[in-house]
Amino acid sequence: MQHLPPEALALCALGEAGPQDTAHLDNCAECTAEVTALQRVVTAGRTTSVPEGLPRPPSSVWDSIHARLGLGDAVRADPFDADPLAAAPSGEAASGETPSDEAASNEAAQASSPSDKNAETGSAPSPATLQSPPTGSTPVPLEAARKRRERRRLPQVLGAAAAAVVLAAAGTWGVSRILADRSEVIAAVELAPLPAYSETGRAEVDQRSDGGRELVVTASGSDAQGFREVWLIAPDVQRMVSLGTMEGTEGRFTIPANLDLDEYPIVDISDEPFDGNPTHSGDSILRGVLEL
Template sequence: MAHLSEETLTLLALGEAGDPRSREHVAACPDCAAELASLQRVVRAGRAEAPAVTAPGPGVWAAIHAELGLSDEVAADPLAGSGDGARGHVPDDSTEDPTEDPTEDTAEDEAGRATGPADSAAADDGAGRGGATVVDLDARRRKPRRGVPYPLAAAAAAAALIVGGVSVWGAQRLGLEPEPTVLATAELEPLAGYTARGSAEVDERPDGSRQLVVRTDPADVDGFKEVWLLAPDAQRMVSIGVMAGDEGVFVLPENLDVGEFPVVDVSNEPIDGDPTHSGDSIVRGVLEV
């Protein structure tokens, strides 16, 4: 027995009026019936309405503003005064009848499967499946798609990221916090056996804390890269932390006098359990105010 074509099954799944013989074939052919059921599930999923998205309340921005210590110029909630379309409600810009039951198509499909394709064909008056109106595909294509306004989506995403725990360094890169003040910079020059170069700077953040930002070219190391601040005679030093890659950001202790330890040093440290400097420096430079 020859099976129905994909085009015929697709039209049946969309609710288009079909040849009674096609419906009789589906009723008698398990393979075509299974294929039609699969296509109907796809159609129902494509017609399903997307859930409305609710914007964050005004307290979210107030918490963000206080946590990051932002200026008074950006104290106002960016979503305030933007209307119902931006706060707690997504406007319905479609032309659908508000009394229309969104489950109507699903109910029709279920009814069609319950009575069987052959019975549905018998009740078909030429207007569609079981007397239902044929779906106007062109009209559906012309309906505007529902969605969240771009400014709302962007603000909600930023709020979710910050509330979820974006670091201060990440907030700076997102432009949500004022740029830190550069207190000192250094050009890092390669030492014997290396060709990598780099840079370092001490920044003061809006909350008054300081951070050391170190960047280097890739270097071939047999262990890991550790950042140090050295006294000018290189006899005293403080370990600042380990670089996981070619850039590292380290919060400096409040009582650390950078003027007493102005030399930035990045060393190649073997994994030997010895916390002291290996004596194998990759780059080094002096911080200048």
């Protein structure tokens, strides 16, 4: 079975799977497991609220995110080091007013301030009027405001970090999949039908990059009175090794490491009855001799 490429798995994890990808996931447990693992990262990245009771991550976590995303010096400080309650002006904590409410109050106070009265009478305002802030207001420290802005940006930054993790995981998975799937065909044969059968097929021996060997068998049909079994048989047709049962029109079977294909070059697909007898039934559907 041809598995989904890494980019398709990433799109499925992001909820953008196409009809063909969805149909493949319905029948492929391996790809479904990969998508499920990637979805955990996507879900974490899209979560904007932080559950209560979670431990505070060490500053090294933010340092790694900052370095990986190439962020600037403006957000180099750990966002969790900023305490919005401690940085808030005492006037806000005591009155319960938000910065926007306080700004509106200050504007109202300025509207009726002595400076307006001086403008009406034509007299010059006093130095104290120009330099003193409105009564009851407290200047907001610029550093505290900057840290609050950075804290509000934290979910977006973490979302970008999560997306980077998804792409990195998909890329790593894709490279490992490509390396694992690299193989070389070292032998092949067209399978011919035996009397009473009209199917056609092919068998290939793949040498994997890890040194293992696989027999890949395809057949034009999948009908049998019982079940189909794949064999490697010696030229004397007396010695034979079963590789397993075959379902559908394609099967992949691991060849034992100590099995010499020169001694067992015949590929055979048999029709086996459900009688509990592990030996060959003598009823072969397809057969061919590997060209080694």
